[in-house]
Amino acid sequence: MKIPYYPGCTLKSTAKHFENSAIASAKALDIEFIELPKWNCCGVVTPLAEDDIMHHVAPVRNMIRVLEMNKAGTVSNEKRLLTLCSMCFNTLKRSSLRVKEKIDDLDILNDFMYKEEDYDGSVEIVHFLEILKENGFDKINKKVKKSLKDLKVAPYYGCMLLRPKDIGLDDPERPTIFEELLSALNAPPVDWRAKNKCCGSFLTLENKETVAKLGHDILTNAQKSGADMIITSCPLCAFNLDNRQKIIKKIHPEFETIPVLYFTQLMAIAFGLDKELIGLDKNFINPIPLLESKGLL
Amino acid sequence: MPKTIVLDKKSVNFLKKITELSGEIITLCDQCGTCSGGCPVIEDMDITPSQLMRMVLIGDQTVLQSKTMWLCATCNTCTVRCPRGLDVSKVAEALRQTTLRQSIDKVKIDEIPKEELAELPQIALVAAFRKLTS
Amino acid sequence: MKMKENMVTVYIMGEAYDVPDSSTIITAMEYAGFQLTTGIGCREGFCGACATIYREKGDYKLKGALACQTVVTDGMTLAQIPFMPSEKPIYNLQEITADINTVKELFPTIFRCVSCNTCTKACPQDIEVMDYIQALKKGNIAEAADISFDCIRCGLCALRCPAEIVQYNAATLARRLYGRYLAKKSPEVDESIKEIEDGKYDKELDDLTKMDRKTLSEKYYSRETKLR
Structure with missing residues (x-):
């Protein structure tokens, strides 16, 4: 299976071994990470103030990339975005749910990011552990x-x-x-x-x-x-x-x-x-x- | 020491402001103390999370001088345990924002030693700057 | 016969002026009687001295431009930004490394980026400013140097940044690091340097310095025809 993958800043430097070992282990299980062609830092921590919409821009921008990948055919009908870093997972997922629940916020974000394609709220954020579970832990056992x-x-x-x-x-x-x-x-x-x-x-x-x-x-x-x-x-x-x-x-x-x-x-x-x-x-x-x-x- | 609670317009407005910013109905707090009981950093705090909730509830703005809101790392332990479904981490964020939005920084980026900047991973810098700078 | 020019009204720092519609912002200001001593340089779009912000009639967007490269429109409101206050970190290029640690040490503020993309929208050079800041955040210095290559340091990105980052100084660091440590080394350069050191060109240079002005001039002006 091919799945869009969001690494996050630290996985490109001090935690490079996290990324390398994850990609290689996934490959052994026939799971292929397709890195977002262009991505930005998610912000690490989620904005918690009700009126703070600005800090949701960064996560949502990454979700637009997933839609673009589906459009370009880099992945086929896979709107789940895989994360490895727990903080990226949490931040992206919280933003994805917020804009799904508060349509007005999404309108403001889309209007602000007028140079991007509109985001429709359809991307789901998943963690590698969830994909491993879905894939079956028995398959992992067979590879040991x-x-x-x-x-x-x-x-x-x-x-x-x-x-x-x-x-x-x-x-x-x-x-x-x-x-x-x-x-x-x-x-x-x-x-x-x-x-x-x-x-x-x-x-x-x-x-x-x-x-x-x-x-x-x-x-x-x-x-x-x-x-x-x-x-x-x-x-x-x-x-x-x-x-x-x-x-x-x-x-x-x-x-x-x-x-x-x-x-x-x-x-x-x-x-x-x-x-x-x-x-x-x-x-x-x-x-x-x-x-x-x-x-x- | 007994304390006189003055529910004047100023205090009521403070509660209203923090309620709006946090999105939490602070008046629901029962003061059961579950948040304080589970808080991993309570030892280093000057007031407990439940005291923080109480101070906001009575509109006591001296809560803004406390260390507690800056020590909340939004681990959400209290969030999942609150029997009233309140999220104290959101109240702490609202209090932090009340200060930060006056362009008062908790962390002075220029004063962090270079060796520390080099040692800390990006994830720590981004997170700390988001929560502690205006 | 002089061609009749159409006039448009522009508002320079709030004051209305009628200027020819073919003017650039610079020539419009001069036409209006401003004597520009700062905020002007090469007039060719290379030096980055004439950063200007403006709004056009009926458009809420605040735009950035180089005054020498932008033609005025009727109803335009504008102000020049002749100088962008910014602090520059001091570093010795020989003593730093081309990696994330240098970025963290010298430009910690870039970790405040909120990915709003306002810098990119403001850039008169159409550089993806946010993208190079993000590349730096990941420690990808080569990518940052590449994306920012056309930067002329006009300062508009820094002016518009809500996170108060001085993007163009970080970009300059990236390009310096790239040039010093990451660019592919050319063996031809080393060969040429060795040839110079070995004195291969000494005689030629000596001849040139001793040449009389007339011969030197002839030699200079014939060089391109010779190439053909």
Whole structure:
């Protein structure tokens, strides 16, 4: 299947390994990502003020590209837009629903973007995890070349995949989609308390200590629950949980570091894909010793 | 310490303004405290999310001086748990916007050290600038 | 016999003036008696000094243009923007890298872009300004350099930007980085430099510098005919 794909800014630089491993894993499952021919930053966070229509321009502009792709025949009758980054998923989906519910807002946006084709509200935002589920986790299981049975993985959902309810792709309090994926990869999922606790998000700029505190709680909870590593689907969570371990270690010298991977990296490892595509050298806390000790590299 | 609540025109207008900006019917709040109970950053806040709701409800504009609205990372934990279906993160955004729209920035971009700008991923910069600059 | 010119009325900073309908904004202003000392340069559309904003009769859109390249219309209201206040980051091109980190360090404000596309609409050079800002946001410096290539730094994009970004300075950085680090290296240039260093052209240059004016002049004016 071919599906329009929205990468987002960070997946083109610091989270390039997220994109590479996702595209390669999807390819192994006969899912082809067709990147939007032209796209702009979604804005990362959704505007929450009722009168703020301006900040919906960016997400809607990307949805117009999906219509253009269908018109040009780059994809055939596929109005779903696939995202990898949780924040892009959340922001795009919230805007897509807002303009669907508030037709007046859509009229204002279309009028403002008079150089673009009119948007009709028909694009649906989906996350890669949803497509994997739709495609069937059994198909993933069939592609596994290296069993992850000795690897205890704590799936970290964070906020943007789950909340608010009408946006989330799973139950906001007791999600299971990551666990289903992990089981398909033969990795025993760790059940833990902090799986949907906020990492601090953009507070990482102004309130590093707050983020370190949250990170410390999340990471140590994973460790206490027996996890060897954590997986995520958000480059900001990844930064706060992975790179910020440097600060956590400074505040809590007894803290033991723990690798944080994108879930697609783990898929690529299980599928036995090329090292280059997995990009383990780009993770801040080096996961290679752990993976080697489990015989996975 | 007992506090006198003055429901003058100014306070009523403040509640009205935040209600319009947030789209939330703040008067529905029961003060049950579920939002505060689940808030991941409450330790660093000076007033709790439920106190914030109460202050808006009584039109107390000193709420704009509190740290709380700037610490809300819109994780929406309170949103999914509120028994009255209220979204506190939208109220926090309305309060932030009330300040930002006077061209008062919470983050001074010029003052962020270059090493930090280089270290932070784009996603962090875009998000923080959206929420913390006017 | 002088051809009779039709006159149109334009409003320069609110004041009405009758000017010939074939005037550009610059010539219209001069016709109206303005002595332009700033906001004017090459008069050929290359220097970017004469940025102007205007509205046409019956159109609510605020447009941007180069005054030397735009013909007036009846009822046009206009004002010149002779200078765009902006802060320029200082950098040493030899010490920075052609990647996203440099963009984040030197132009953090571009991460405030809301994709409204107002910059693109304002650009008199028809550059997709928003697209190069987005390319920079993704760290794609080569693409930003390519899209912004025709920029003449008139400043209209920055004037109209709701996020207060100084787009043209970021574009200049992209093109400098491209030229310094990303452009394909030409082996011919290195060869030529080596030839110069080895003294291959020393004699020729020496002959030229010693040549008397008459011979030099003859040689100069015959160079193109020789090429044919």
